Amino acid sequence: MYVVLSFLSRIAAAVGATLIVPTLLAVALGEWRMASCFATVSAATLLGSFPGLRLSVPSEVRPSQAMVVSSLGWLLAAFIGSLPYHLSGYMSLLDAYFESMAGFTTTGMTLFSNLESLPRSLLFWRAFTQWLGGAGVILFLLLFVVPGGVGVWRLYLAEAREERLTVRAWDTVKNIWAIYAGYTAACAALLVAVGIDPFEAVCHSFTVLSTGGFSTRTASIEAFNNPAAEVVLVAFMIIGGTNFLVHSLLVRREFRRALSNTELRAMLVILAASSALISVDLLRTYDPLTSVRLAVFQAASIMTTTGYTTIDINLLPSLSQAVLLVLMVVGGSLCSTAGAVKVARITVLAKASYREVLKAILPSSAVKPLKIGGKVLELDDALRVAGFFFAYMLMASIATLIVAAEGHSLAAALSAVLSAQGNVGPAYISLFSLGPTAKATLIALMWAGRLELMPVLVLFTTRAWRELA
DSSP states (O other), rough: HHHHHHHHHHHHHHHHHHHHHHHHHHHHTOHHHHHHHHHHHHHHHHHHHHHHTSSOOSOOHHHHHHHHHHHHHHHHHHHHHHHEEEEEEESSSSHHHHHHHHHHTOOOOOOOOOOGSSHHHHHHHHHHHHHHHHHHHHHHHHHHHOTTSSHHHHHHHTTTTOOOOSSSHHHHHHHHHHHHHHHHHHHHHHHHTTTOOOOHHHHHHHHHHHTTOOOOTTGGGTTTOHHHHHHHHHHHHHTTTHHHHHHHHHHTTTTTHHHHHHHHHHHHHHHHHEEEEEHHHHTTTTTTHHHHHHHHHHHHHHTTTTOSSSSSSGGSOHHHHHHHHHHHHHHHHHTTSSSSSSSSHHHHHHHHHHHHHHHHSSGGSSSSOOOTTTTTOHHHHHHHHHHHHHHHHHHHHHHHHHHHHHTTTHHHHHHHHHHHHOOOOOSSGGGGOHHHHHHHHHHHHHHHTTTTHHHHHHHTHHHHHHOOO
């Protein structure tokens, strides 16, 4: 158990340290009440974590320990991050925890009804939590808090990332953060270049690369009415939703390997098809150019699980709403900041289903092995994908019934559940109409979805806790 406490103390200290940034910003802006809130939470967190920091870090981390640390780490980070919202008087503790969990899990759901009235330092903190959450609290811990080579890879895997960019896990962590920070800076610069206020450009660069979707405006990106900014944001939403392995190849100028990535190609095909369907559906209401503009932005935003909008999605025609609902399940790429099931898993399920159809009508000798990207997929890997999808949909089904029990329609409840579990944001329901039970359910879904279920499910096994004893 001391292993878990040791790592959790370091996570708490890391989050406490990040609160120094909005504290300094609040002081610079003269927002003294917010400066006091941020400073108080930061100091209390750093002091409270000090005893745990004295515990030694083990040379090896068991899988069960990594899963528990990852799961509890997100809960702890979200709690610490919620305190400025609550102590400043803007939210109840439950609503503040909802907002913070949405931030750290890059979900983008918000319970603030008027963002323009909030202090800028608080808006910055909202965006900053998504930027931190995008690459993962555990990755932040590994890079800045824990020395290299300390059971790094198991914690990395527990953060729902499945591919190595380099041979050494520690190099992988550093590469991810370098790529992530570089893209963030580039996005901020481009947004300023197309006319976005520098402060808002920085905040949106945080939330677009993390595919988080928090905006500084209540009406989201629609409030800017800036086509050039929309083009920039669509590009970086796709970048955020793309496998970091692809970005690593691009950095090394291995363009052919990067562009031949099966998952990237599948993601772009699905995005193009979805945009086309929505565009055609919108032609009954809008001119062709506006239809394409709205369709591409909404499709890219929902599929990459960013959650920005340039139109109230509740006003879209039924077909468009249905397409977006499907995209909430599909999501972006593995080893990216996007959430949901992920394109690679959907591809495996689709190919496996097609193979089963062929087996039913052709001799077994005529059916080829299941291949993804030219590689034969092992049975265990296919079963793991199927098991994940079953658990994902089972969890969504149960949660939908819980939310619907508050009096919401099944369709509205399902959209909220899929959006929360997929870490998307927008839904066909007013979040302000949710009761405490529904809010708590969505908080749990955001948490489980961000960790791709497994580390959370491990918490409910007796074996994991026996190993920790």
